[in-house]
Amino acid sequence: MNAAKGLKGVVAVETSISSVDGKNGILLYRGIEISEVMKIASFEKAAYFLWYGKWPDDHELRKLKNELSKHRVLSPEMKKIIDGLPENMDMMSVIRTAVSSEGTVDYNWKPTTGQAVRLTAQVPSIIAYRKRTLEGNAPVSPIPDLSHVENYLYMLYGSLPIKAHADALEAYMILTLEHGMNASTFAARVTASTESDLVSAATSAIGTMKGPLHGGAPSGVIDLLNEISEVNDIEKVLRHKLTRGEKLMGFGHRVYKTHDPRAIALKERLLQTAGEDPWLDLALETERMAVQLLNEFKPGRSLYTNVEFYAAAIMKAIQMEPALFTPTFTASRMVGWSAHVLEQAEDNTIFRPESVYVGPDRRVEEKMN
Structure with missing residues (x-):
């Protein structure tokens, strides 16, 4: 019997609340x-x-x-x-x-x-x-x-x-x-x-x-935006990180293998406020440059911003400390x-999944002795 660790790929419920299609980058409410x-x-x-x-x-x-x-x-x-x-x-x-x-x-x-x-x-x-x-x-x-x-x-x-x-x-x-x-x-x-x-x-x-692993705060994105703000050169910072093989925080997602639809929607909303907050403007320009450089350094990888990237920019703009990121998510x-x-x-049924026992069989050991 093969176990699906973490229940990955196992259908647990039928729901009409939302649908997440990571392959095609679709989220439905x-x-x-x-x-x-x-x-x-x-x-x-x-x-x-x-x-x-x-x-x-x-x-x-x-x-x-x-x-x-x-x-x-x-x-x-x-x-x-x-x-x-x-x-x-x-x-x-x-x-x-x-x-x-x-x-x-x-x-x-x-x-x-x-x-x-x-x-x-x-x-x-x-x-x-x-x-x-x-x-x-x-x-x-x-x-x-x-x-x-x-x-x-x-x-x-x-x-x-x-x-x-x-x-x-x-x-x-x-x-x-x-x-x-x-x-x-x-x-x-x-x-x-x-x-x-x-x-x-x-x-x-x-x-x-x-x-x-679930509600972790996007502090890495904050660090990236802070560094870019201090250096005052988006391309220089991003190109240096990619040359050194560093990961750009806020890009790529474990579920979405293409554009994160939440990031796209959030970006569209932030574009409506362009010019009203410098941190939000910085995030928009950083994303534009990052996508361009990722295509240059990692062609074919389809690495785009995830929702945490713009979430971090928003939290920075409203001066919310990282300790409040996950609580706000909550x-x-x-x-x-x-x-x-x-x-x-x-339509309730109690959850009662099976487990696969992988420990020793003392009965076999006793017989062998």
């Missing part, structure tokens, strides 16, 4: 290409679409925005738990612990979309509350009229974000709402398959996202995780 989603969707619209399988009308969108706004306010109990955590606890562990504390009897099986909205609203507030209290700054109360992404930036920094930054971060968060049967989504569905609650499934997913992916938990509950 409920049958619609991500580039088309980006043209018409705000974070709230895209989240509604993934949860309900249809676009919201004006009334439904207002209702969702009101629900997100209402649940942004953390309870005194959750704040007390966050305040009591060790100062040297990383942000992903803080999110995991805070979300886990939400698991009251209100979340007992079966999961609901209302629960998904509540958790999605809370994660940005958890991140912002923890960041500001650790820095010795007073926590910032949410502003009801701000969008989900605008409010996240406002609660982080205590001032209203400029439009270019809010638009760029919203684009990134829409693109990372969902991405097929990745490790954290699988973890959420495995937990949900036992008829556990949504909070438990989300906690499993957060713990999985924390691992650097804040968006809560939508995808909860959509999968809701889908799992509709």
